[in-house]
Amino acid sequence: MDMITPEPRPAWIAGQPEQGESTLVVRHPYDGSEVATVAVPGAGQVERAVDAAVAVAPALRRLPAHRRAAALDHVSRAIAARAEEIAEVITAENGKPLKWAEAEVRRAVSVFRIAAEEARRFDGDLQRLDTDPAGEGRLAITRRAPRGPVLGIAPFNFPLNLVAHKVAPALAVGAPIIVKPAPRTPLAALILGEILAETDLPEGSFSVLPLGNAETSALVTDPRLPVVSFTGSGPVGWSLADAAPRKHVVLELGGNAAAVVLADWPDIPGAARRIATFGNYQAGQSCIAVQRVLVERSVADEFVPALTEAVRAQRTGDPYDTEVDVGPVVDEAAAERIVAWIGEAVDAGARILTGGSREGATVEPTLLADVPVTTKAWAEEIFGPVLAVSVVDDAGAAFAAVNDSAYGLQAGVFTRDVSLAFRASAELEVGGVIIGDVPSYRADQMPYGGVKGSGVGREGVLAAMHDLTEERVTVFTGLDL
CATH class of the missing domain: 3.40.605.10 (Aldehyde Dehydrogenase; Chain A, domain 1)
Structure with a gap:
């Protein structure tokens, strides 16, 4: 234009x-x-x-x-x-x-x-x-x-x-x-x-x-x-x-938004698609874009492949193309930093399930597994189209992992269990808990903000x-x- x-x-x-x-x-x-x-x-x-x-x-x-x-x-x-x-x-x-x-x-x-x-x-x-x-x-x-x-x-x-x-x-x-x-x-x-x-x-x-x-x-x-x-x-x-x-x-x-997928969620592929979309929307340049994904072990074998395919399906290209899902990050220097953080995680033992490269300022939608919690790709706000998935034993372990962060803006919990939903609301150290959806949901009339470093x-x-x-x-x- x-x-x-x-x-x-x-x-x-x-x-x-x-x-x-x-x-x-x-x-x-x-x-x-x-x-x-x-x-x-x-x-x-x-x-x-x-x-x-x-x-x-x-x-x-x-x-x-x-x-x-x-x-x-x-x-x-x-x-x-x-x-x-x-x-x-x-x-x-x-x-x-x-x-x-x-x-x-x-x-x-x-x-x-x-x-x-x-x-x-x-x-x-x-x-x-x-x-x-x-x-x-x-x-x-x-x-x-x-x-x-x-x-x-x-x-x-x-x-x-x-x-x-x-x-x-x-x-x-x-x-x-x-x-x-x-x-x-x-x-x-x-x-x-x-x-x-x-x-x-x-x-x-x-x-x-x-x-x-x-x-x-x-x-x-x-x-x-x-x-x-x-x-x-x-x-x-x-x-x-x-x-x-x-x-x-x-x-x-900033944030380091987590999405938690618990075993009672009835639509595991749907959760995977939603998380892939909102880990990559705005090229991940949103403080409530999904970055960390915590999935309960009993559904991980179904969820992780579904998430991998959903991330791989995110289309990059000219942002004026109405079919494009993921545009460039703000500049080439930001893209270089994001790819460097991916490389640091891989050097520390992480696996790339899909993505990991860049072309100019466009970073390929990326999903990492086995990311050490001390690496920047897990612990810091990457502000790019990169997700990291981790398997946890139960809701308690998932909530503890969400809280193990310097940030606390929003978290999403995929559950239909009302007691787990209230437990999440009580235990998660964030400004907002989104039940049944990604942490990226924001209604403009609701209070919005964070705790800790957010x-x-x-x-x-x-x-x-x-x-x-x-x-x-x-x-x-x-x-x-």
């Missing part, structure tokens, strides 16, 4: 399109071809964006709920109207197959719709205080107010929907937001800026700044931006938290709205209750 324009794509400074002091080139991960040139704002433009966010914060906080909701509704409808175009842009800048880009656009439509709905009903609580004698005649109203302007830092793997999860909750609660998209994938965020500019939100409510990672440091430490919401790698996220110790920091970091705080529209606000209490005195 040819997206090259005579001028660089503008940044959005306090709701207005502007050219920058420099540019960056966006390239298609599949073949390295130039997709677009994007304006990179200078220090003065960044300062104006922050000044505008601070200046508009009181007015945006007081903006009636119906106006905030109407703006969010407009964004949802406009994304839907431009769905085909935006999906092609996502595939161009990110390299994910078109069918997964289309799914991402549909999710973003839902995120803004859900945010509009929540904006209309995000209100407070009443509490009688006369439960004790000193509280006679008193009533408390608890409401939530924005903590202040938000800095939202988004990753490359979902260049629209993970930006939506920053922007929609912030605007729903009346908090201005400055979005810093990933330098590799700024185009979908810039289109979102175009759409936001069509609303009647006051000037300064949003900015989209395609900055390099180094230029973002000053924004992270700027005291005028009291909230930092970051999605990305663990080392970067924790360093941001260390750099801003007095800020409210939300971190959605971060702090929660996304999901309503959960994020709570995270971006703080409780404020008003006590009325002398009332006849």
Whole structure:
């Protein structure tokens, strides 16, 4: 898709399109071809964006709920109207197959719709205080107010929907937001800026700044931006938290998602196909893509061959081909790292059941067995189309293996046994347990986040709205209750 324009794509400074002091080139991960040139704002433009966010914060906080909701509704409808175009842009800048880009656009439509709905009903609580004698005649109203302007830092793997999860909750609660998209994938965020500019939100409510990672440091430490919401790698996220110790920091970091297949599951081949799909979707570049697979011994002889065939059936190629399942990873350096991790595991005793090679930035869908737990392919987030399968004796051993990880984002457990499902919910040290499916399932309205090395705080529209606000209490005195 040819997206090259005579001028660089503008940044959005306090709701207005502007050219920058420099540019960056966006390239298609599949073949390295130039997709677009994007304006990179200078220090003065960044300062104006922050000044505008601070200046508009009181007015945006007081903006009636119906106006905030109407703006969010407009964004949802406009994304839907431009769905085909935006999906092609996502595939161009990110390299994910078109069918997964289309799914991402549909999710973003839902995120803004859900945010509009929540904006209309995000209100407070009443509490009688006369439960004790000193509280006679008193009533408390608890409401939530924005903590202040938000800095939202988004990753490359979902260049629209993970930006939506920053922007929609912030605007729903009346908090201005400055979005810093990933330098590799700024185009979908810039289109979102175009759409936001069509609303009647006051000037300064949003900015989209395609900055390099180094230029973002000053924004992270700027005291005028009291909230930092970051999605990305663990080392970067924790360093941001260390750099801003007095800020409210939300971190959605990496994972090492496990899928557990227990003996009572009625459709073992179906579980294998589902796991193969969601170990390889987005080329494995999702923090809840399946990486570790734990199968109960009594069904392993049926499951492992089925999983091997299902992984082998995943089709690679040009991501614009609607039949392609697995596109390239973000760049050739990432592909080289993934294949090196596979080689390290093999050198340590792992077996390759299928895959294991790469062509350019495209890594062949890979399934490993007998992977030592100390190797990176098992213990770290590989962020590529690689699964590792291990046979365990029973559910207890499977759950212990899931927990034996520095990460804790989500886990999937294939079981129909209700008692095992509740046991998984109680024992697994993760932010979310998906019963009867892969850990890759996420509904955009549900709380989403992890424990341990997977971060702090929660996304999901309503959960994020709570995270971006703080409780404020008003006590009325002398009332006849």
